[in-house]
Amino acid sequence: MTKPVLQVIIGSTRPGRVGPAVAGWIAKRAKQQGDFEVEVTDLAELNLPLFDEPHHPRLGQYVHQHTMDWSAIVDRSDAFVFVIPEYNHTFNAAIKNALDYLHSEWQNKPAAIVSYGGASGGAHAARALEPVLGALRMVPAGTVNVQAIRGHLDEAGRVEPTRQMDAAATAMLDQLADRAGLLRAA
Amino acid sequence: MTKPVLQVIIGSTRPGRVGPAVAGWIAKRAKQQGDFEVEVTDLAELNLPLFDEPHHPRLGQYVHQHTMDWSAIVDRSDAFVFVIPEYNHTFNAAIKNALDYLHSEWQNKPAAIVSYGGASGGAHAARALEPVLGALRMVPAGTVNVQAIRGHLDEAGRVEPTRQMDAAATAMLDQLADRAGLLRAA
Numbered sequence: 390m391t392k393p394v395l396q397v398i399i400g401s402t403r404p405g406r407v408g409p410a411v412a413g414w415i416a417k418r419a420k421q422q423g424d425f426e427v428e429v430t431d432l433a434e435l436n437l438p439l440f441d442e443p444h445h446p447r448l449g450q451y452v453h454q455h456t457m458d459w460s461a462i463v464d465r466s467d468a469f470v471f472v473i474p475e476y477n478h479t480f481n482a483a484i485k486n487a488l489d490y491l492h493s494e495w496q497n498k499p500a501a502i503v504s505y506g507g508a509s510g511g512a513h514a515a516r517a518l519e520p521v522l523g524a525l526r527m528v529p530a531g532t533v534n535v536q537a538i539r540g541h542l543d544e545a546g547r548v549e550p551t552r553q554m555d556a557a558a559t560a561m562l563d564q565l566a567d568r569a570g571l572l573r574a575a
Numbered sequence: 576m577t578k579p580v581l582q583v584i585i586g587s588t589r590p591g592r593v594g595p596a597v598a599g600w601i602a603k604r605a606k607q608q609g610d611f612e613v614e615v616t617d618l619a620e621l622n623l624p625l626f627d628e629p630h631h632p633r634l635g636q637y638v639h640q641h642t643m644d645w646s647a648i649v650d651r652s653d654a655f656v657f658v659i660p661e662y663n664h665t666f667n668a669a670i671k672n673a674l675d676y677l678h679s680e681w682q683n684k685p686a687a688i689v690s691y692g693g694a695s696g697g698a699h700a701a702r703a704l705e706p707v708l709g710a711l712r713m714v715p716a717g718t719v720n721v722q723a724i725r726g727h728l729d730e731a732g733r734v735e736p737t738r739q740m741d742a743a744a745t746a747m748l749d750q751l752a753d754r755a756g757l758l759r760a761a
Contacts (some may be wrong), residue, residue, distance in 0.1 A: 403626055403627065403628065405629045408639070436611060439622075439623070439625070439668060439669045440589055441589065443589065443590040476671075476675045478707060478709070479703070479705045482625060482626060482669070482672030483668070485666075485667065488663065489662045493634065517703065520664045522601060523664070525663060536591035
C-alpha cells in the first residue's frame with residue numbers, strides 16, 4: 390500500500406530565512422515516524438507571481454502554467470505542514486498567495502502549522518492562518534509555535550530540537566497521520 | 576503651502592479585479608474634498624516580487640531597486656487608503672507583501688481601509704489588516720466596507736456610489752485629513 394503524501398511547505402521567501410531549517414527538521418521527524426511519503430516545497434523556489442489568475446480558483450479554470458504546476462503538487466498531497474514566519478503580527482504574503490491560488494485541491498485535507506518569529510514563536514501568525522485554512526475547508530491537525538528558533542540552530546544552520554520541540558512535532562505528526570487515515574477511510 | 580500627499584493603494588492584482596474602480600472612486604472623492612494631493616499606486620503595476628530583501632526592513636538596508644522605488648513612494652506620502660479585496664476570509668497576499676517590504680516609511684502616518692468582497696464587504700479582510708497597520712505604527716483613520724461592489728458599477732466599469740457610500744468615504748477622508756494635519760502640526 391502506498392503511503393499518503395505529506396507536503397511540508399516552506400512559507401518564507403526571504404534570503405537568510407530560517408524556514409528551510411525548520412522544514413528540514415519537520416520533514417526528518419516525519420520520515421522517522423514513517424506514516425507518510427514526505428515532500429518539501431519551497432515557495433521561494435516555486436516562485437509564484439502575486440495572484441494573477443483571472444477566474445475564481447473554485448472554478449479550477451487556470452490559465453497560467455505556474456498555477457497548473459502548483460495545482461498538481463497540492464492535488465497529489467494528502468496532508469500539509471505550513472512552516473511560516475511571523476511578519477508584522479501575522480503570516481507573510483507568500484503563504485497567503487500560495488493558498489489563494491487554489492481551492493478544491495486543499496479541501497478536506499488535514500493541515501498543521503509550524504510557526505516561528507517574534508516573542509510568541511509566531512503564535513499570532515499561526516492564529517491568523519487558521520481561519521484561512523478553514524475557509525479552504527482544510528481539517529486542522531495541530532499547531533507548533535517554535536520560540537527563539539535562532540537559538541536552536543547548529544553551526545551548519547540546521548535545527549537542533551529540544552526534547553520539548555520534538556515532542557510537539559511528534560504530536561502534530563501523529564494528529565496529521567490520524568486525520569489523513571480517517572479521511573482516506575471515509 | 577503644499578498639500579499633504581494621499582496615496583490610494585490598489586491592493587489587488589488579479590486580472591478582472593474591481594480594485595481600480597474602487598480606488599478611482601476614492602481618489603475622485605479625495606480630489607473633490609481638496610485636502611490632499613492625491614496619488615494612486617496599483618500593486619499590479621508596481622509588481623513587487625514576493626519579499627526578497629535579506630535584511631529586516633526596520634534597518635532600511637535595501638538591496639533591490641524595486642524596494643528603493645517603493646520606499647520612495649511611501650516615504651513621500653503623508654496618508655494612505657488601502658483598497659483591498661477579501662480572499663479566504665482575510666486580506667490578499669499582495670497588500671501584505673507591499674506592507675512587509677518597508678518599515679519606517681509607514682510610521683506615524685494615518686491609514687484608512689476600503690474593503691470589498693464577500694457578504695460583509697470585505698469586513699474580515701479589513702479587520703485582519705488593522706493589527707498589521709498597528710504593527711507598523713500607522714494611525715487608524717477609518718474603515719469603509721463596500722458591500723456588493725459589482726452591483727455599483729456602471730457600464731464603463733466605474734463605481735456609481737450610493738449616497739451612503741459617498742457619505743462613508745467622505746467621513747473617512749475627513750478623518751484622514753484631520754489626522755494628517757494633526758500629525759504634521761505636532
